[in-house]
Amino acid sequence: MKCERVKAKVHWYVAGALSSRQARAIEQHVSQCPDCAKALAEAKAIPQLLKNLPVPQPHPDLAARIDAAVRAHAASRPVAARHLKPALVAAAALAVAIIAVLVVPLVHRPLSLNASSPATSRFAATPPATTDTPARPSPGARTRPPVPADSSRLVRRAAPGAESRARRLMSAGAGMRFAAAKPQNVPAPGAPTAAARPAHQDTLAPAELGCSTASQDLRTVATIAAAPEHLVMASQRISQLPTTVQPATRPRQAAGLTISGEIASGLIAATLLNEYIEKNVIETTDTALAIATSVPTVPTLSISDTAVKVGE
Amino acid sequence: MRSEVLVNSELVEKPAGNKTNTGAANCDDSKLVLAAQQGEGSAFSALVDKYYRKVYGLLYQMCGAIDAEDLTQEVFLRALTALRKFQFRGQASFRTWLYKIAMNTAINELRQRKRRRAWESYSLDKNIELADGSVERNVPDDADTPQDALERGEQQAVVWRILHALPARHRQVLVLIDIEGLEYQEVAQILGCPLGTLKSRVARARSAFAARYERFYKGGTLPR
Structure with missing residues (x-):
């Protein structure tokens, strides 16, 4: 060599x-x-x-700083989220994907009104369950609704009012579903809305739910930062959804309203997946849970109510 | 699973380099990790206590003193976030896993710095354009000469600066193997490369280091 x-x-x-x-x-x-x-x-x-390079020595308080950062980080994560079963997460994700495929053609279509419309005004004029409910964001706005400092206080106040709103929404939902069989009752786009309707009429059009578009509704729902139990609830509700819903065979508005609960459930699940699993962000508000539990027999509707509640 | 934990805990008990002598540091890693995975904060604190100096050392050697402490904190936060996914499997130990996070953090930091430098840099060779013509840019050369460094008896500073002038992939293996004294097998796991590839990288890195070191002592300048 x-x-x-x-x-x-x-x-x-x-x-x-x-x-x-x-x-x-x-x-x-x-x-x-x-x-x-x-x-x-x-x-x-x-x-x-x-x-032979010298061994670098960190500042003596580095361990304490790391400990403090770790504690702060851990405190910002919900205990339940840390122990969510992967199977549950996977099931929720799968459900979201399936629902998204079913609903995508619908969510891009405006339900009808914007914030300044008479129907929205009428809805806004309805006494809310709580006087300190955050204002509904303007259409297209992606801002997170302010989270009340004392969410437990909000829960106690929100539940009774939410129940009555749930009934109204149930009426709205029933009306829409009935309208599928009797098209003359379906509010057509541009048809007179709540402002032109007799005051005693208790059925709301989809636009009166306070959402200018279905996607706006969804964005609003997506900004909910709820308690981790909601993921469980949402996934359970996804599994309870009627499999007979055929969006293509129903009037769009009726189908949109019927499905809004599904979308909301899915998006709550998706939001929680993102918020808790990936970003580890939590801002607890029990509003959604309180409303949902106040109408336990109408789970889909309660989720719709959640959407409206947050969107107000 | 249980037996794996016990077997691997033996690996964890023989870290290279400095060992801390606190009671927590002597605890079995596997027990601490399992406890931390079940949400016990004190277990994770014990792991921090045991490893933060070593992690700091790695990051200091890779990225320098300025950001080493912040990066150390970042490493432990990343570890905390990913702890649920960690499993004692095969030859993997918590230390290997933690060092892998540290190395990835260091490489990310170096990439970001490189991007920032590229954004902020300007050509030293380019003349300065003025209204009445262009003038040559005179930048003082404040790099040390061998005499400067040797007069100050700073051989370690010379080694340090040459090390930091090497590409990150070379510095990585020199830090892990020559400075930290880890075994090839463990470093291969940390860097996720085959053993043969790692040995070649080590040889190439030492060769690059030797070439710069020799150049410096033959009258070259020290990298800044």
Whole structure:
């Protein structure tokens, strides 16, 4: 083996990267060549040179700082979310995907009104369950509704009012479903809405739910940061949804209203997946849970109510 | 699963380099990790206690002193977030896993710095354009000469600066193997590469280091 070749290979020899045959050839050469032996000795000295670098010492309070950061980080994560079963998460994700496929053609279609419309005004004029309910964001706005500092207080106040609103929504839902069989009762786009309707009429058109478009409704729902139990509830409700819903065979508005509960459930699940599993963000508001539990026999509707509640 | 934990806990008990002597640090990693996975905060604190100096050392050698503490904190937060997914499987130990997070964090940081530098840099060779013509840009060369460094007896500073002038992939293996004294097997797991590839990388990194070191002592300048 020539000297140049040996010198080029000494680092590979020291690192043990040569085959045994090549290593033996180098050992044989350096035993007879002082120049190459010196090159090998220099190569062997490099690890030692690096090892002699001083060991850096962190600031004495680094451990305490890390501990504090870890505690703050852990405190921002819900206990239940940390222990959510992967199967549940997977089931919820699958349900969301299926629902998304069914609903995509519908969610891009405006239900009807914007914030300044008479129907919305009428809805806004309805006494809300709580006086400190956050204002509904303007159409297209993606801002998160402000979360009340004391969410438990909101829960106590929200539940009774939510129940009556749930009844109205149930009427609305029933009306729409009935309208599927009797098209004359279905409010057509541009048809008179709540403002033109007699005050005693208790059925609301979809537009009166306070959402300018279905996607706006969904975005509003998606901004809910709810308690982790909602994921369980949402996934359970997804599994309870009627499989007979055929959006294509129903009037769009009726189908949109019927399905809004499904969308809401799915999006709550998706939101929670993102919020808790990936970003580990939580801002607890029990509003949704309170409303949902106040009308336990109409789960789909209660989720719709949740959407409206938050969108107000 | 249980037996794996017990077997691997033996691996964890022989870390290279400095060992901390606190009671928590001597606890079995596997027990601490399992407890931390079940939400016990004190178990994770014990793991922090045991490893933060080593993680800090790695990040200091990779990224320098300025960001090492913040990056150490980031590593543990990342570890906390991903702890649920960690399992003692095969030859993997908590230390290997943690060092892998540390190395990824360091590489990300170095990439970001590189991007920032590229954004902020300007050509030193380019003349300065003025209204009445262009003038040559005179930038003082404040790089150390060998004499400067040797006069101050700063061989370690020379080694440090040459190390930091190497590409990150070279620095990585030198830090893990030559400075931290980890075994090839463990470093291969940390870097996610085959053993043979790792050995070649080590050889190439030492060769690059030696070339710069020799160049410096033959009258070259020290990288800034």
